[in-house]
Amino acid sequence: MLQQVQGSDAAVFAEDLVKEFGDKRAVDGVSLQVPAGCIYGILGPNGAGKTTTIRMLLGIIDPSSGRRTLLGRSAPLDAAREVGYLPEERGLYPAMTAREAIAFMGALRGLPLKEGRRRAEQMLTDRGLSDWIKRPIRTLSKGMAQTVQLLGTLVHDPRLIVLDEPFSGLDAINQEKLEAQIRERAEAGATIIFSTHVIAHAERLCERIAIIAGGKVAFEGAVDEARGRLRPIVQLTTRADSGPWQSALPASARRLGKRWTFELPEGGPEPLLKALIDGGAGIETLSIERPGLHDAFVAIAGEAAARDMTLGGAPE
Structure with missing residues (x-):
């Protein structure tokens, strides 16, 4: 059971959330907590229950059982004006201009239209997009329209920003821009939650994650804690083909020619290096690589869930 962070330290808290649709259990006992000011990723394959979880957290749908608090x-709907939400299903009125669409979305969260129009013009201008101000949405590309909807999500300066699969459909350049905006908002004090099936985005951006597979939370905590479940990997190339130094390698070590790959032994690198040198291995190269979030995901959620995930994403 999670121990809820007290006071303002917890932007979002959920315990044992269950959602059933008829005889199907889409979410099965999800518990998580999101500290205020954190960039938090909900990570899992398509169909894992991420969107249903987000909708319960926001009060869009009620859980079948369990409890949650929002800000x-x-x-949760009592906090709606302090939340910016970008749903997975995008939707803008085609006849609206970019400025009006952004202002309208702000108005839905309590921002006066006049102020929303002023902020919309400023946001577009600051991003070098002033020529979009009076352009109808129907004249924009999919990526451009998604940018407008994102700005509409942010225009009322929400304390909590929730983005459901925000990178879907964006090219590499716009993915980079979105990552920069997420970091910028977090640095300004907002709490960011985003769901994704792209591991690279979570690894670059998140401080904490929840890994969801089959409607259940397989892991919830810091990214470093997830990666820390696996031992570092040693890549070793030797001049010697064999010798007493080989006794220092674990039985699971894999060999390809003179290159060896294995988990770093419990004793750490110093005893390993000493055994290799004293045993005459003739070290040509030796590197110790920290496991990535993908490796941790496989270890935590399993190969089947990992097959439905995407490794890549926009480079930093």
Whole structure:
């Protein structure tokens, strides 16, 4: 059972959330907590229950059982004006201009239209997009329209920003821009939650993650803690083909020619190096690589869930 962070330290808290649709259990006992000011990733393959979980957290749908708080409110909709939400299903009125679409989305969260129009013009201008201000949405590309919807999600300066698969459909350049905006908002004090099936985005951006597979939380905690479940990997190339130094390698070590790959032994690198040198291995190269989040995901959620994930993403 999670121990809820007290006071303002917890932007979102959920315990044992269950959602059933008829005889199907889409979410099965999800528990998580998101500290205020954190970039938090909900990571899992398509169909894992990420979107249903987000909708329960926001109060869009009610759980079948379990409890949740949003910005300190037990009724999440009471916090709606302090939340910016970009749903997975994008939708803008085609006849609206970019400025009006952004202002309209702000108005839905309580921002006066006049102020929303002013902020929309400023946001577009600051991003070098002033020529979009009076352009109808129907004249914009999919990526451009998604940018407009993102700005509409942010225009009322929400404390909590929730983005459901925000990178879907964006090219590498726009993915980089979105990552930069997420970091910028977090640095300004907002709490960011985003769901993704692209491991690279979570690894670059997140401080904490929840790994969801089959409607259940397989892991919840810091990214470093997830990666820390696996031992570092040693890549070793030797001049010697064999010798007493080989006794220092674990039985699971894999060999390809003179190159060896194995987990770093419990004793750490110093005893390993000493045994290799004293045993006459003739070290040509030796590197110790920290396992990535993909490796941790496989170890935590299993190969089947990992097959439905995407490794790549925009480079930093």
